[in-house]
Amino acid sequence: MPITAPITAATPSGAFERLLTIMDDLRTNCPWDKKQTLESLRHLTIEETYELSDAILGGDMQEIKKELGDIMLHLVFYSRIASETEDFNITDVLNGICDKLINRHPHIYSDTEVSDENDVKRNWEQIKLKEGNRSVLGGVPVSLPALVKASRIQEKARGVGFDWENKEQVWAKVEEELQEFKDEYNVIGEEKVDHEKAENEFGDLLFSLINFARFININPEDALEKTNRKFIKRFQYLEDKAAENGKKLHDMNLAEMDVFWEEAKKK
Incomplete structure (x- = not known):
């Protein structure tokens, strides 16, 4: 007997509850979903994050919406797996981030005064140290791509006045x-x-x-990626024009290729 699918909801809480119900159904009844672990989902989550990044750079709002949904599914999936071992559940995750946001925004939820966003960032880093971080830079993931990591290191150093x-x-x-x-x-x-x-x-x-x-x-990551895309577009134009003229790139000299490259720059 097929399971009755939960109907579309009209509120954020209803839609989130619908996703949780579907996740429970899949984890219980789908052979693929039943096999997944935190480790097996990890590389898929990384892929989804890059797909969201691509959609944002492309300015495609519908694609952004879709990719956000994929990432939301992964967050719910991880929480469901952890609930099976009684380590934590989705309620713990949501309350955890709410508690952290309240604690790290004393200018909103307490009587701390700030004059600008730099004060907010400075307070954020100081609060993290009070929470147990041994270093301001301790929260920078080791596996971040080097370009992104450099940006985060510099931002965090600035947060404590080292700039x-x-x-x-x-x-x-x-x-x-x-x-x-x-x-x-x-x-x-x-x-x-x-x-x-x-x-x-x-x-x-x-x-x-x-x-x-x-x-x-x-943002240096965004800037470099935009340049990457620009280069790809121009290079593919070069390839297409060469093919139209019955040539292959490795048979052309640099001066011949440069003619098409200059055309590409005007497109």
């Missing part, structure tokens, strides 16, 4: 790191490069550029 005073100072640091990289890499000379030192200097240069981006309110 440059103005963007001119940061740009001076960028120029300093660029010169150190050029010196180590021997851009003009033919001397053998010390790869390890050059790599270190390049890392310092990237870190300083990310820092400058923060000062002028540019």
Whole structure:
């Protein structure tokens, strides 16, 4: 006998209860859902998060809505699995995040006064230390991609006042790191490069550029991804135009390819 599907709800609480009911049905009756563990879902959750990121960068609101639903399912799934071992359940998860938000917003739920968002961030980091974090940087996930991690490290350091005073100072640091990289890499000379030192200097240069981006309110991850997409679009135009002319890229010289590349930039 098929199970009667819960009907569409008209309220947030009703819709969430509907999802919980469906999750219970799937976990009890679906062979695939019954097999899943926290570990088996992990890589799928990462994939869903990147799909949400793609939808946001693409500005596709309907796709964003769909991907948010997929992630919501995963959150409910994890909670359902944990409830089976009596470690925690969805109620614990929701109350936990509510309690944390209340505690970390004393300017809303208590008498703490703030003047701007920087005060809010500073209070947030100080409260986290009181909660048991041994380091301001302790909350930065080890497995974050390096570009994102650099941004988060810098934001958290800024939250406790460890930061440059103005963007001119940061740009001076960028120029300093660029010169150190050029010196180590021997851009003009033919001397053998010390790869390890050059790599270190390049890392310092990237870190300083990310820092400058923060000062002028540019998200470096978003900026780089947009450039990636722009390059892909132009390169695929180059491939298409080559094919239209009966050529393959590896048979063309750079000057021939550059003609189509310049056309692509005008599209």
